[in-house]
Amino acid sequence: MSPQPLPSLKGFAVTLRQIFRKPITQEYPEYKRxxxxxxxxxxxxxxxxxGLEKCVGCSLCAxxxxxxxxxVVPAENTPxxxxxxxxxxxxxxxxxxxxxxxxxxxxxACPFDAITLxxxxxxxxxxxxxxxxxKEMLLAPPIKQVxxxxxxxYDTPEPVWKTES
Amino acid sequence: xxxxxxxxxxxxxxxxxVQVPKxxxxxxxxxxxxxxxxxxxxxxxxxxxxGACRMCLCExxxxxxxxxxxxxxxxxxxxxxxxxxxxKAAEGQNAVLEFILLNHPLDCPDCDKGxxxxxxxxxxxxxxxxxxxxxxxxxxxxxxxxxxTISLDRERCILCYxxxxxxEGVSEDLQLVAAHRGxxxxxxxxxxxxxxxxxxxxxxxxxPVGALLPSTYRFRARPWEIDxxxxxxxxxxxxxNTWATTREGKVQRILSRNxxxxxxxxxxxxxxxxxxxxxxxxxxxEPLVRVRRRGFEAVGYDDAVREVARGLREAxxxxxxxxxxxxTVEQASALARLVRQGxxxxxxxxxxxxDPAVDAFRAPxxxxxxxxICLVLGDEPVMERAPIVDLWLRAARRAGAEVxxxxxxxxxxxxxxxxxxxxxxxxxxGGSDELRDAGRRLREASRVAIVWSGDDHDSGRRAATLAASxxxxxxxxxxxxxxxxxxxxxxQAWYEAGEGRGFDPSGEEELGALIVSGDEAAYDPRVxxxxxxxxxxxxxxxxTGDHTLWAHVVAPGTSYLERDGTVVNLEGRAxxxxxxxxxxHLDELELLARVGTELGVPIAPWAAEATVDDHxxxxxxxxxxxxxxxxxxxxTNGAGPGLELVVYRPLFSGxxxxxVESLAFQRPAPEIELAHADAQARGIAxxxxxxxxxxxxxxxxxxxxxxxxxxxxxxxxxxxxxxxxSHVEVTKA
Ligand code: SF4
Ligand code: SF4
Ligand code: FES
Numbered sequence: 001m002s003p004q005p006l007p008s009l010k011g012f013a014v015t016l017r018q019i020f021r022k023p024i025t026q027e028y029p030e031y032k033r034x035x036x037x038x039x040x041x042x043x044x045x046x047x048x049x050x051g052l053e054k055c056v057g058c059s060l061c062a063x064x065x066x067x068x069x070x071x072v073v074p075a076e077n078t079p080x081x082x083x084x085x086x087x088x089x090x091x092x093x094x095x096x097x098x099x100x101x102x103x104x105x106x107x108x109a110c111p112f113d114a115i116t117l118x119x120x121x122x123x124x125x126x127x128x129x130x131x132x133x134x135k136e137m138l139l140a141p142p143i144k145q146v147x148x149x150x151x152x153x154y155d156t157p158e159p160v161w162k163t164e165s
Numbered sequence: 166x167x168x169x170x171x172x173x174x175x176x177x178x179x180x181x182x183v184q185v186p187k188x189x190x191x192x193x194x195x196x197x198x199x200x201x202x203x204x205x206x207x208x209x210x211x212x213x214x215x216g217a218c219r220m221c222l223c224e225x226x227x228x229x230x231x232x233x234x235x236x237x238x239x240x241x242x243x244x245x246x247x248x249x250x251x252x253k254a255a256e257g258q259n260a261v262l263e264f265i266l267l268n269h270p271l272d273c274p275d276c277d278k279g280x281x282x283x284x285x286x287x288x289x290x291x292x293x294x295x296x297x298x299x300x301x302x303x304x305x306x307x308x309x310x311x312x313x314t315i316s317l318d319r320e321r322c323i324l325c326y327x328x329x330x331x332x333e334g335v336s337e338d339l340q341l342v343a344a345h346r347g348x349x350x351x352x353x354x355x356x357x358x359x360x361x362x363x364x365x366x367x368x369x370x371x372x373p374v375g376a377l378l379p380s381t382y383r384f385r386a387r388p389w390e391i392d393x394x395x396x397x398x399x400x401x402x403x404x405x406n407t408w409a410t411t412r413e414g415k416v417q418r419i420l421s422r423n424x425x426x427x428x429x430x431x432x433x434x435x436x437x438x439x440x441x442x443x444x445x446x447x448x449x450x451e452p453l454v455r456v457r458r459r460g461f462e463a464v465g466y467d468d469a470v471r472e473v474a475r476g477l478r479e480a481x482x483x484x485x486x487x488x489x490x491x492x493t494v495e496q497a498s499a500l501a502r503l504v505r506q507g508x509x510x511x512x513x514x515x516x517x518x519x520d521p522a523v524d525a526f527r528a529p530x531x532x533x534x535x536x537x538i539c540l541v542l543g544d545e546p547v548m549e550r551a552p553i554v555d556l557w558l559r560a561a562r563r564a565g566a567e568v569x570x571x572x573x574x575x576x577x578x579x580x581x582x583x584x585x586x587x588x589x590x591x592x593x594x595g596g597s598d599e600l601r602d603a604g605r606r607l608r609e610a611s612r613v614a615i616v617w618s619g620d621d622h623d624s625g626r627r628a629a630t631l632a633a634s635x636x637x638x639x640x641x642x643x644x645x646x647x648x649x650x651x652x653x654x655x656x657q658a659w660y661e662a663g664e665g666r667g668f669d670p671s672g673e674e675e676l677g678a679l680i681v682s683g684d685e686a687a688y689d690p691r692v693x694x695x696x697x698x699x700x701x702x703x704x705x706x707x708x709t710g711d712h713t714l715w716a717h718v719v720a721p722g723t724s725y726l727e728r729d730g731t732v733v734n735l736e737g738r739a740x741x742x743x744x745x746x747x748x749x750h751l752d753e754l755e756l757l758a759r760v761g762t763e764l765g766v767p768i769a770p771w772a773a774e775a776t777v778d779d780h781x782x783x784x785x786x787x788x789x790x791x792x793x794x795x796x797x798x799x800x801t802n803g804a805g806p807g808l809e810l811v812v813y814r815p816l817f818s819g820x821x822x823x824x825v826e827s828l829a830f831q832r833p834a835p836e837i838e839l840a841h842a843d844a845q846a847r848g849i850a851x852x853x854x855x856x857x858x859x860x861x862x863x864x865x866x867x868x869x870x871x872x873x874x875x876x877x878x879x880x881x882x883x884x885x886x887x888x889x890x891s892h893v894e895v896t897k898a
Binding site for chain 2: 056057058059060062063074075076086087088111112
């Protein structure tokens with residue numbers, strides 16, 4: 001017998017009670033639990049309506065990133081090869097997902113809303129090299145889709161910059 | 166000589182009392198009181214303030230309106246209130262910033278200045294947070310390449326006139342001007358001509374916004390993505406202090422790093438833009454060993470070291486070495502010890518061989534600016550040999566000094582090659598009236614600067630003799646311009662490793678082995694001739710060239726941005742050169758250390774941490790043993806038919822510069838400079854095509870008529886003088 005019989009018995013009681021409850025285990029990956037609408041997952045690079053990239057390669061996201069996982073190498077737009085509006089575009093845009101901490105600072109820093117964090121969280125790979133997401137991968141819609149909970153049910157206010165400017 | 170007593174005045178800045186010497190600028194006075202006044206156009210190195218931007222508005226007790234602080238100087242009892250304590254000044258400053266930003270595109274994400282932009286910083290700290298401008302902004306075509314190395318964005322320009330003031334009052338090239346008026350004012354060059362000047366790149370550093378930017382740095386990196394390494398330029402004997410910016414292991418730009426005694430924060434375009442040669446296509450990356458009939462074969466370092474050691478050992482002491490003058494002291498000393506102590510050789514071609522006597526008149530370059538009278542001797546334009554020295558001379562002239570240039574294009578005209586004879590005349594008080602006059606003024610002045618710029622300098626002995634006989638004391642200086650960036654350091658290292666001087670390569674006997682160190686040496690025709698007599702030739706070079714036809718082992722060399730060591734500039738100042746990026750192969754010093762191991766000479770494969778990084782100091786003056794006597798002057802070229810040709814080595818030349826595309830426009834045009842009288846006699850005007858040569862055979866060049874040039878003399882850049890003799894006939898084509 002343990003020197004403190006009463007607390008031990010209390011503990012056993014909790015265990016006993018749980019045995020008869022319905023398990024809350026979810027059969028992932030067959031069943032994917034919806035994430036909150038503002039969940040911060042894998043990034044996306046966005047396009048303008050006319051197909052040009054929003055990103056101008058200013059590297060502000062790289063400056064804001066506390067994990068130092070963004071690499072931007074800019075280049076100049078030419079009439080033959082126009083990638084973004086303005087003079088400059090990102091020739092290379094890479095995010096190292098194995099270092100990213102999904103803080104969303106890059107999204108805040110971006111003056112053009114070019115980079116936003118999506119909802120996808122299934123980012124495991126067999127090789128670390130595959131964790132480096134190139135511009136093409138970030139521009140394309142994600143392959144693995146994650147269900148998102150009903151926006152209406154959560155308080156997601158319109159951002160100030162959308163309502164006031 | 167005691168310094169004149171300075172009168173101190175008391176000034177009150179934002180309620181804080183400070184004492185400063187009378188006449189100190191208000192910006193500095195406020196700084197002394199711990200108050201920062203924001204500025205755009207104020208830059209003391211550009212001469213008197215102009216008060217163009219009005220960013221520095223302050224309230225001064227007793228003056229009804231706001232004053233531009235940068236245009237004021239400290240007076241006794243002055244009370245100044247900056248925007249930090251005066252609401253009126255703060256309002257004025259906000260209004261100024263709002264005005265500056267009125268037409269400013271604010272395309273910071275696109276702009277390369279973003280992150281290191283004074284306009285961004287000051288707007289962030291002092292400016293209004295909003296604008297009331299609702300009209301479309303003024304636009305210009307952009308960017309405009311005002312030269313292949315600089316692009317101009319007129320929308321971003323805030324008209325502070327820093328760039329035009331530099332062009333007008335510092336480099337005096339007068340090429341950048343402001344045109345039109347009011348909001349339509351623009352910075353421009355003359356009629357679409359490129360901004361072609363030796364110091365043009367400095368305006369990109371002066372511009373406080375992203376209006377003038379180096380095209381070579383366009384969209385390369387942001388300030389938070391780069392590393393800046395302090396180093397020293399290794400391309401001319403001045404040794405300007407620089408920052409080398411790297412991103413991801415590549416050099417992206419070179420910035421100046423102000424050493425007030427050497428460069429005053431200026432940098433020539435050669436130093437600023439030549440870094441691209443690191444990525445030249447014909448760079449050697451592996452050691453090459455000659456294999457009979459198959460030409461060269463790339464080998465590993467083990468094989469190369471073995472091959473070099475074998476070749477040198479078999480030479481049996483008959484070894485010669487040719488230096489480039491760009492090596493670090495450590496490299497040169499390793500080579501010298503290898504040859505003199507390891508192999509018993511005693512022959513070297515030294516690019517420069519200055520006599521220690523010149524060190525008795527050593528002074529910092531900044532002493533030129535404070536001189537009363539400057540004397541420039543020699544055939545070579547100072548600008549082409551050591552450009553910063555030319556800037557100091559201009560600064561001296563602006564400060565009121567008299568600059569006497571003696572040479573074929575000088576204010577006192579002398580025949581080419583006569584610097585030695587002239588110096589004897591100057592010292593002895595003889596020669597023409599002009600010369601005698603100049604000699605008298607030189608002797609009377611207490612602060613004199615003598616610049617010797619020519620190849621006939623007899624190791625600088627003659628220059629030292631002249632300096633001694635003119636009685637140069639403290640505050641005066643003698644500057645003998647070497648031919649190569651570290652020629653002085655290399656010669657020093659060579660002598661320290663053993664006895665005896667360099668040698669004369671014009672012999673006939675066979676040579677056991679020849680070591681060619683660096684590209685400059687490899688391109689030297691004298692060295693190529695010497696190589697023909699050598700049984701074994703070992704060369705190190707960055708690039709492929711003719712020497713890859715005659716050398717037996719070629720090891721890849723490094724650039725001055727890829728090695729660590731000490732360099733000695735023309736003043737005799739030892740400065741630290743830093744490895745900015747790793748070379749794509751072993752560096753020379755490591756290779757030499759391995760060869761040394763084979764030959765039994767201990768060589769450290771790295772440079773000791775002896776010399777300092779920052780603001781290297783000048784060693785004290787050496788003692789002058791008995792002042793040397795004038796040796797009889799070497800005879801000049803003598804008479805000949807036609808015009809006497811003066812060949813100079815242009816600044817924008819050499820193996821590195823030749824491989825940088827964006828500097829091609831700076832290379833000398835295929836041009837021959839003619840004296841006014843000669844041109845008139847032949848009916849030639851500037852721009853005409855002329856035939857240059859002797860006995861009918863000749864080449865076509867463009868003529869440029871120079872009023873200053875001495876009649877009977879023609880001047881030409883070395884790269885266009887191939888195969889021309891000492892005299893040429895020039896006829897209109
Ligand atoms: S000059 Fe400065 S403020 Fe203007 S766009 Fe460039 S970074 Fe922005
Ligand atoms: S280009 Fe730059 S340095 Fe020249 S006036 Fe405009 S803002 Fe000033
Ligand atoms: S800094 Fe004083 S007016 Fe520009």
